[in-house]
Amino acid sequence: MKYQQEIVINKPRKEVIAKFSDPENMKHWQKGFIFMKPINGQLGEEGSQNLLKYDMGRQQIEMTETILKNDLPDEYSATYEAKGVYNYQVNRFTPTLEKSTLWITENEFQFSGFMKLVGWFMPGAFKKQSKKYMEDFKAFVEDGKSVLDK
Template identity: 25%
Template structure:
């Protein structure tokens, strides 16, 4: 009987810790970075060409323009992404667009709200793309989970940046 009480106390403590995470951590933030042996103009243009996204984010099934503004900022797109066999529809809004310097994207994917801030810098013909990402959720339970998946989110975005590097460096060699 004493063992059962100990197990119940441990389980209760773990559950409380899990739900306290949502009170303490409101937003999960991380960075990813890649250096590409191409000039910043070429990297920026290729990165912001919607048709190219499927070349480095293989989970994208479709990409549709909902509203494209002349200055790009404020443009809205609809994406359908395959996530482990399940299709997820999300919207992407361009929050900031500074040619050859920065693009900030906001994604609304059901219970996940994600802001990706991409910074482009060039030094001696090598362009560095730095992603500063933040995730949050309208759902309290999802918000409690995000901090525990920070490494997974970061690894996935790093993979996408590595895929982009491979795509753009190989594309011009062909």
């Protein structure tokens, strides 16, 4: 399953990238985020890996992030692997004439095992979650709103 989403953040790209690239901010825009722990390489470097843990309501999910390209402020791409789910994601940040930032994400999901059924019957759930993270990041950058405050 492949899809692309975009959102305009009404802040300059430099400010957007500063918030996006700081792991301490993830808890403010990724609901359910518990922690990120480096497991291989230097934090943020291409080829490095991080363990991410999320509370998704009825269950906790752990995934491994592998950074493929860190060419910020232009692009950040990585893979995310969890049980039954493989996600390749490219994030692009483009300044606009209005001193805003256009954030475009390209996602490609591959499923195995039981998750094949979930991906087949509920593809909208993945798109909806991606969009929600983008909207929450926009609110965090523009207005300082944190998902922790809800």
